[in-house]
Each structure stands twice: as structure tokens, then as C-alpha cells.
Amino acid sequence: MNEAGEDTDRWTRWGAASGAQPLPESASELLAQLLELTPAPPAVPLPDVAMPAAEPGGAVLAALREAVGTEHVLTSRPVRARHATGLSTPDLLRRRRGRLHHAPQAVVRPADHAEVLALLDLCSQHRVAVVPFGGGTSVVGGLTPTAPAHITIDLSRLNEVLAVDAVSRTATLQAGLPAPRAAELLAEHGLTLGHVPQSYEYATIGGFAATRSCGQASTGYGRFDDLVTALTVATPRGTIRVGRAPASAAGPDLRQLFLGSEGTLGVITDVTVRVRPIPAQTHYEGWRFDSFPAGLHAVRRLAQEGPQATVLRLSDEVETLVGASGQGQSDGGCLLVVGYEGEQVNATAEMAAAVLAAQDGQPLGAEPGRQWQRHRFDAPYLRDALLDAGAFAETVETAAYWSRLPEVHERVRAAILDALPEGTLVLAHVSHVYETGASLYFTVICSPGSDPIDRWRTAKAAASDAIARAGGTITHHHGVGTDHRDWYAAEIGELAVDLLRTVKRQLDPAGILNPGILVP
Ligand SMILES: Cc1cc2nc3c(=O)[nH]c(=O)nc-3n(C[C@H](O)[C@H](O)[C@H](O)COP(=O)(O)OP(=O)(O)OC[C@H]3O[C@@H](n4cnc5c(N)ncnc54)[C@H](O)[C@@H]3O)c2cc1C
Helix, strand or coil: CCCCCCCHHHCCCCCCHHHCCCCCHHHHHHHHHHCCCCCCCCCCCHHHCECCCCCCCHHHHHHHHHHHCHHHEECCHHHHHHCCCCCCHHHHHHHHHCECCCCCCEEECCCCHHHHHHHHHHHHHHCCEEEEECCCCCCCCCCCCCCCCEEEEECCCCCCEEEEECCCCEEEEECCCEHHHHHHHHHCCCEECCCCCCCCCCCEHHHHHHHCCCCCCHHHHCCHHHHEEEEEEEECCEEEEECCCCCCCCCCCCHHHHCCCCCCCCEEEEEEEECEECCCEEEEEEEEECCHHHHHHHHHHHHHHCCCCCEEEEECHHHHHHHHHHCCCCCCCEEEEEEEEECCHHHHHHHHHHHHHHCCCEEEECHHHHHHHHHCCCHHHHHHHHHHCCCEEEEEEEEEECCCHHHHHHHHHHHHHHHCCCCCEEEEEECCECCCEEEEEEEEEECCCCCHHHHHHHHHHHHHHHHHHHCCCCCCCCCCCCCCHHHHHHHHCHHHHHHHHHHHHHHCCCCCECCCCCCC
């Protein structure tokens, strides 16, 4: 940690070196056979990183200090660098190379909603662009605006539970609360949010709302946007509070305007969410299906006819093979992990087993469920290890209706393999399941080549085009940021883009909030 509480150890990695995971030996062997590994050069130390010049003009700096107190306006190079990007693989590679094209001029840490309002007011007056920053885990360029200079509003001091209504089962949480701390504080009331994305360790409540995040147990608990009952938003024109009752027919639901708005319409300062009692029982188990289409069929039956599971995660043949080789076993087919949380999970599991067996599923018992639980947060650490080993690893995600899902799976795989023809592994799974369709999440592991960032840009564009052509959405849960912006505009059409621009102009007349992100 440095003097500003920054974890410098994490600078070029997802997690602290203390949590690092070595690649399983079998995976290292497989990689060496398949890929041309380019050993990663040592990362440039944080203090030596090149970035644009610091510090806003004197008048702005004085006004920022006046608004939040001098000690909460940070301009040191390490702090600015740490807030300059998110944590996509290209972001990590830029950090390792030690060259940042964007960095905030200052990182400002307001104490509360009133200070956020004051900051937005003064930044509007001085025409200074502003980036709201939660956990900094964006993987879509959501923290890298197109404005040449900006300041970052770091929400880490808004970190309290404001209210718990145990009768209604809601809790009001401040936006900067990291997910693990929110879980700890809710657990004191015997409650849980049930929102557990893979970025759980570092992401925040405000970030979840701003990006419409989705967790590993979304099939049972719902997406984060499903959980939100109310929001408070600070905008350059004042405060908006939406969500007065559990349901309402009072006009369009304006919560939806701010959920997924990615800091372009205002800064979310608190979020009221549905919470549930911590489940009395949990049970996770594995099933095998002969093929991905067979597994998809079975999962759809469960999603449409029940009983409802909490976790449903179906890996395709390649992901199953790679996962199984890590555990020294591999008998083909596709692995489904099913989890149940709540009361009477055994009875639910038994009813679901009858449905899965009728779809030719073969029960594998509790061990695959235990393995999944043990390793559910490993992937980002394994990405660090892959980058260290000289490989490249990144993800692509989408969602589609059931009738289109097999085609989306095929087309996106083909587009990636076409763009990265040699020794590329494309693994995929379905892990967020709805009555009408599901998400698809692809992990790509390939040789880095001489310019991995550029190579990936081409492959990602091909994958995004394939998603659009096959009828998927450009993002199911990572959000739009700058990376998906053009595909998002094409997906919603010109009139809807105009509508968004009009709303933004009303709330943010000086155009200071996250310029270039989400809204084309
Ligand atoms: C390894 C890894 C795994 C991931 N796994 C998942 C996953 O399983 N599911 C999932 O949904 N996502 C996942 N993500 C993506 C990311 O974690 C989510 O988008 C998360 O919701 C971002 O939260 P954050 O607090 O880190 O937000 P940040 O990254 O800080 O910000 C994200 C965007 O929201 C804006 N923003 C942040 N806070 C506010 C606020 N209070 N008000 C207004 N705007 C704000 C920012 O300006 C930015 O545009 C993963 C990312 C990584 C790196």
C-alpha cells in the first residue's frame, strides 16, 4: 500500500501477488503445445509510467480543494495512473508496458452526496470532464473518456449502509461500498444481496448499478438491475431520486434511465436494493451432457418449466475439456453445474434431477459443484498467470433468445478463430439463464503476436460483428464503455441515440460527464 491507500502490488494484475495462482502443470503443457508464447517483459514500475501531464489549472485545483478538502484531492503519479484505466487485458498490457494515453489530472474523493453535487457544479462551470470511479474493474473502456483532460471522482468514501428495512427486505447502500464489505455489513442483519460477479472482490455497488452487472447466481437472485428498487443520482443540474414503491404505474420507470448509464447522466450516490435472508442451505452438483446443444435444451427446460435453480452454468465441449484436463479427467461432453440456495434445497434438487435426467443428463454428483465453488473466483488470477507465461487471454460476452443461441455460439467462435487462426483456444459457457434466452461468455486464449493489443482489437471487432449479425446483444453484463459504443449505437438505432443525447444535454448541459462513453 502507498500513502493514499493504493494497492501498488495490484498495479499490473487483477489481484495482489499474495493471491497469485500458478497455472496448473497440465495447462502449461497444453499452452506450450498450442501457442507461440512470447515471454512477458518485466512490467514498468508504477512510479516510472509515462502519462499525460498532471494537475488542473490553479483556479480549478483551488475550487476542488475547497469542495472536498485538500487531503482528498490527489495528484500523485501512482494514484493518477491507478485511476487511468479499467482492468481489461489491453488495459493490463498498457500498464505493464508503462505507457498510458489517458490519466486523470487529479483524483478527488468526496465524502457524501452534497460534495458530489458541489464537484459537478464546479466542473460544469470550469468545463472540466469528470469520470466517476467505483472499483475500477471496467473491462470496456468505461473509465477512459475521449476528453483530452479530466478529473476522476473516486467514490470510495461513500462506503456505508444507510438503512436496512428488514420488514420490506430492502437495504440502502452507498455507491462506493465494495461488494465484499457490503456483504459483511448485510450479514450483520442476517441478509444477503446474492450478487456475486467474478469481479466481486473489487467492484462496488455504484459500479454494479452504473453497468447493469450480473452475478454468478443471477439465475436465482436476478441481475443487479433486477435487485434495484431505488437510486439517488447527483447530476450537474441537481439531485434525482427514483423508485418510490416496489412497483408503480406512474409513468415510465426512470430507474432504467440511470441503470446502465455508465456515469454519463449523473453520479449514483446510493442504491436501494432487494435483499434476502442468508440461505439456510446450499447445494451445488454436476451433470454431463453429450453435446452443448443437448445441454442447452436441458437448461432451457429448467428455466422455462422449473424448478428454478440459483446457479446454472453450462460449459461447451472445449471449456469442459480444458477444465477437466486441469483436474486430470476428461471424458468428453459438456459439464453443467447446477446450484440451489435457500430452504429445502434437496427437494428442489431432486425435482430438477428428474427434469435433467429426462433430457439425457448424466449425474456427476456433488464433486463438480464443490470444484466450481472452490475455483469460482480463480479466472482473473489465471489471466495474470497466462499473461506472465507470455500468452494472451480475454473474454467476449453476449446474450440471445434461445432460438438464436446455438447460431450465436457457432458464429462468434468461428469469427474469433478466423481472426486468430493459429493455435487459438475459444472456450464458452452459458451462466445467466432466463425464460426466453441466456448469456454466452467466451474466453479466448491465444499467442500474443508482436502487438497483442492491436491483434485483439481486430479479433474483438470480428466477434462483435458476428454477434450483431447473429442477433445477439453487444453486451449482456460488461456494459458499453468506449469499446462497444459503435455496436451499441447500431443496435439501438439513430433515433434512440438522439434520445439519449437529448437526455444527456438536459442533465449535463456542459457535457462533462464521461464524454465519449456509452453515448456516441
Ligand atoms: C476479472 C473481471 C471479472 C469481471 N466479472 C464480471 C461479472 O462476473 N459480471 C459483471 O457484471 N461484470 C464483471 N466484470 C466487469 C466489471 O466488474 C463490472 O462492470 C462492474 O459492475 C464494475 O464495477 P466497478 O465498481 O468496478 O465500476 P468501475 O469500473 O469503477 O466503473 C464502471 C463504469 O461505471 C461508471 N461508474 C462507476 N461508479 C459509478 C457511480 N457511482 N455513478 C455513476 N457511474 C459510475 C464509471 O464511470 C464507468 O463508466 C468483470 C471485470 C473484471 C476485470
